[in-house]
Amino acid sequence: MPELPDIVVYLEALDQRILGETLKRITLGSPFLLRTAEPPLATVHGQKVVTLRRLGKRICFGFESDLWLVLHLMIAGRLHWKDQPGKAIKQGAATKLPNKRNLATFEFGNGTLSLTEAGTQRRASLHLLKGADSLERLNPGGLEVLESDLPQFAARLQSANHTLKRALTDPRLFSGIGNAYSDEILWHAQLSPVALTQNLQPEEIERLFNSTRSMLTEWVELLRADAHGKFPEKVTAFRPKMAVHGKYQEPCPRCGSKVRRIRYAANETNYCPGCQTRGKLLADRALSRLLRADWPRSEEEMESRGIE
Numbered sequence: 001m002p003e004l005p006d007i008v009v010y011l012e013a014l015d016q017r018i019l020g021e022t023l024k025r026i027t028l029g030s031p032f033l034l035r036t037a038e039p040p041l042a043t044v045h046g047q048k049v050v051t052l053r054r055l056g057k058r059i060c061f062g063f064e065s066d067l068w069l070v071l072h073l074m075i076a077g078r079l080h081w082k083d084q085p086g087k088a089i090k091q092g093a094a095t096k097l098p099n100k101r102n103l104a105t106f107e108f109g110n111g112t113l114s115l116t117e118a119g120t121q122r123r124a125s126l127h128l129l130k131g132a133d134s135l136e137r138l139n140p141g142g143l144e145v146l147e148s149d150l151p152q153f154a155a156r157l158q159s160a161n162h163t164l165k166r167a168l169t170d171p172r173l174f175s176g177i178g179n180a181y182s183d184e185i186l187w188h189a190q191l192s193p194v195a196l197t198q199n200l201q202p203e204e205i206e207r208l209f210n211s212t213r214s215m216l217t218e219w220v221e222l223l224r225a226d227a228h229g230k231f232p233e234k235v236t237a238f239r240p241k242m243a244v245h246g247k248y249q250e251p252c253p254r255c256g257s258k259v260r261r262i263r264y265a266a267n268e269t270n271y272c273p274g275c276q277t278r279g280k281l282l283a284d285r286a287l288s289r290l291l292r293a294d295w296p297r298s299e300e301e302m303e304s305r306g307i308e
């Protein structure tokens with residue numbers, strides 16, 4: 001799932017291309033994408049993009065007349081940009097987009113933005129809202145760690161007694177962090193994914209705070225450098241430069257121990273036993289008993305809980 005660093009880099013690319021541009025038309029390729037009926041989608045046709053912002057893991061396109069298109073890519077949604085306005089889309093061909101994965105096409109005077117979703121599950125969502133206030137309805141309320149200080153972070157972290165993995169990936173607690181970057185943050189902080197938030201020592205909380213900030217900042221810079229001014233077309237949760245996420249059985253870049261995993265639902269958590277759990281392997285079965293109520297069942301479920 002695209003997380004804060006991916007979304008920030010998408011937003012920068014969108015800023016350079018569509019800020020101040022007029023949206024000529026949106027064509028939907030799937031009837032499931034749009035989750036709102038009012039105002040009608042055609043209301044944004046002919047409106048200029050006046051601002052772009054992030055809300056958790058959502059991308060918000062702000063238009064004139066205080067209209068907001070809010071896009072959640074979920075796991076498999078991706079954006080693409082073509083410099084020429086689309087030619088394949090003719091008037092009246094609303095449901096016949098050329099590519100089956102294509103969920104929506106946004107035509108601007110200077111190019112076309114398209115949304116695709118891999119796989120067969122249609123989870124990505126689009127909302128059209130009137131008024132910046134109504135954005136709050138879609139705000140899961142997670143703390144923006146890059147805009148917070150240590151006491152705010154500590155208070156949020158310890159507001160309930162969760163495992164660190166669960167706390168970091170809960171969009172109601174922290175904004176923009178998902179399965180991939182939480183693995184990297186916990187590895188960087190040398191903390192176990194199953195440590196309980198209310199058992200942490202003050203110095204461990206400070207380490208986690210610093211690691212969260214530095215991992216998010218470093219990854220924004222890395223992804224920005226990777227995109228190289230082009231539209232980010234290779235958005236993935238698995239990056240070669242990651243230390244543990246997606247690196248099961250590979251050596252930890254810090255201590256050389258083999259990276260291990262805990263599997264749950266469709267996700268897995270990767271960690272280094274050498275750096276994070278004092279050499280202890282965390283067994284799937286024991287954990288599932290211990291943490292059934294607390295362990296995130298899937299990132300998707302966490303993301304959509306209580307807000308749709």
Ligand SMILES: [Zn+2]
Nearest residue numbers: 252255272275
């Ligand atoms: Zn290690």
